[in-house]
Amino acid sequence: MIDLYYWPTPNGHKITLFLEEAGLPYTLKPVNIGAGDQFKPEFLAISPNNKMPAIVDHAPADGGAPQSVFESGAILLYLAEKTGRFLPAEPRDRIAALEWLFWQMGGLGPMTGQMGHFHVYAPEPIAYAMERYSREVARLLGVIDHRLADRAWLAGDEYSIADMACHPWINAYDKVPPDLSLYPHLRRWHQAIADRPATQRAYALRQQVNPRAGQPLSDEERKHLFNQGPTQS
Template sequence: MIDLHYWPTPNGKKVTILLEECGLPYKVVPVNIGQGDQFTDSFLEMNPNHRMPVMVDHAPADGGKPLVVFESGAIMMYIAEKAGRFYPQDLRAKHEVNQWLIWQMANQGPKSGECGHFRRVDQAREGDQTYAITRFTDEVNRLYGVLNNRLYKHRYLAGDQYTIADMICYPWTVNWKFQGQDIEEFPYFKRWFEELGARPAVQKGMAVGADFAVDREKLPPEEQERIRKMLYNQRARPVRVAD
């Protein structure tokens, strides 16, 4: 059994899509990032970077103690290898997948996250955000162009096979409208986007934890402020010296 410490964000949904596609049994352990569950001692033991998701495999292939993996890309490589699906192991095909996994982790995810962050900012409170909004909206547009050009030549990101390269990218594209993009500008991406969105396992994976999410805009102002202070402008945590 796999435990997935999870909250319904794009980084969590990547993993639930893969688990649903593989048909592996798993248990969702909610990590309420608005309440600060990611900062508890028990969570930090699993992930010193205090970010979800985290996977715990209670039946690893080596027969040893439960195996803990953090970072969504690493989790996806682990699960796909365990299942023997969606991650070809021959030299060229494997590294075709790997490069798109790293592209997503290093480019699409961070830049899309910054785009969403600055487009949500209360400018009456925080000041003019025009530069940041333009900077990251344009960068996300560039990244959609990267996808579109790749998918002009290939059915899927890693070639002709549907792989974890596709699954890891898809959840970051579902909010294309909020990211300030026009899907009609990217017809080859749109074809891929609609094909993936029609897959039953993708739909199930995207729906996991739908009842967890809270609309922060509907929370009392003091609770919104508490969450904002907790999640934004974090600085280094001091080393905890053992007694």
């Protein structure tokens, strides 16, 4: 059994996408990041960067003590290696999957997150930041669109952890929707993932776990979400 410490954000969705596809049994452990759960000592013990998602695998492959893993990319890689699924066995395709997994972790996620922050959450508009991150996200969408021009999935012929990592970061903010008509290959790929039953089950958890999803943030939520909450000494 796997305990998934989760809140319905793009990084949280990555892990539920995998778990639902693989059919692994798991228990949701909500981490309400708006209430400051990520700063609790028991969570910091498994996720020292006070970020979710994180997992605890109670049946690791080595048969030893429960294994905790933090960072969404590391979790996807851990689960792929544990199950032997969604990471190609062929060496060149495997490298491609890892390239695009790390590309998402280093670029698509952080840049889209910054775009969302300055367009949706910043207390006042900062034109330079809004333009800077919007242009960079547009560039990244162009990169992935080009990659998908001659293949079904990011790593080639197989749906993989690279696709699971990237999908939640496309159209992550309702108030800043991308014009996917500009990226026809990306649009085709994005819809193909959205149509998968496992994807629909994974995203359905959003409203179940956080009924307030989509509502304006309170001052308390802003404090916890935007680095104004407690820090480790």
